[in-house]
Amino acid sequence: MPDGTVHARCRHCSREADIPAYNIVNSRENPELKQQLLLGRIFIWTCPSCGTDNLVRYPLLYHDPDEKLLIWLSDGVKEVEDRMAQTIASEEGLADYTARIVDTPGDLLEKIKIYDAGLEDIPMEICKFVTRQEMGKDVDLKFFRMEGADNRILLTYPENGEMQVIGTGFSVYEDAAGIMRRNPQMKTCGLTRVDRFWLENYLR
Numbered sequence: 001m002p003d004g005t006v007h008a009r010c011r012h013c014s015r016e017a018d019i020p021a022y023n024i025v026n027s028r029e030n031p032e033l034k035q036q037l038l039l040g041r042i043f044i045w046t047c048p049s050c051g052t053d054n055l056v057r058y059p060l061l062y063h064d065p066d067e068k069l070l071i072w073l074s075d076g077v078k079e080v081e082d083r084m085a086q087t088i089a090s091e092e093g094l095a096d097y098t099a100r101i102v103d104t105p106g107d108l109l110e111k112i113k114i115y116d117a118g119l120e121d122i123p124m125e126i127c128k129f130v131t132r133q134e135m136g137k138d139v140d141l142k143f144f145r146m147e148g149a150d151n152r153i154l155l156t157y158p159e160n161g162e163m164q165v166i167g168t169g170f171s172v173y174e175d176a177a178g179i180m181r182r183n184p185q186m187k188t189c190g191l192t193r194v195d196r197f198w199l200e201n202y203l204r
């Protein structure tokens with residue numbers, strides 16, 4: 001059951017509606033809702049007047065107790081983020097959790113996919129950084145999935161209005177994971193945005 005409603009406005013015909021919204025998705029307690037989330041469905045509102053699919057973004061906490069993972073899809077309000085960070089820091093049961101802030105549903109889905117694949121986001125950001133450099137292009141790479149027996153890592157990026165896929169060897173990820181092991185201070189604690197800007201800032 002949804003936890004409440006959120007106000008939505010159709011980007012095509014301006015029809016307004018209050019649509020069902022969730023506060024928390026717990027992957028263990030509600031695997032079906034997690035699937036809806038992974039398909040992007042819980043952020044899509046199809047306008048009953050004109051049929052347009054609208055992306056409706058609202059704050060949401062994703063909790064995976066098996067991976068000890070918390071991901072907060074934030075609406076960017078600093079006070080709310082600070083309060084969430086304090087709540088997480090003061091919960092004893094969450095001390096060994098990985099806690100992240102993301103700003104878009106797409107970023108939330110990417111993080112879930114990374115951890116579902118048994119990977120971690122910091123080495124993945126390094127992997128994306130290396131791939132961007134090899135491509136010689138400033139593109140927004142996102143983890144898509146692993147492929148084949150050699151666990152080739154597939155990343156996607158938008159170009160000319162289409163989604164492109166680029167593969168990179170698993171050894172790139174393994175090297176990145178090694179860098180992280182040798183630099184334990186990289187392991188962030190508390191609620192953090194781990195993205196390309198975080199990494200570029202770290203490498204500076």
Ligand SMILES: [Zn+2]
Pocket residue numbers: 010011012013014015047048049050051052
């Ligand atoms: Zn409409």
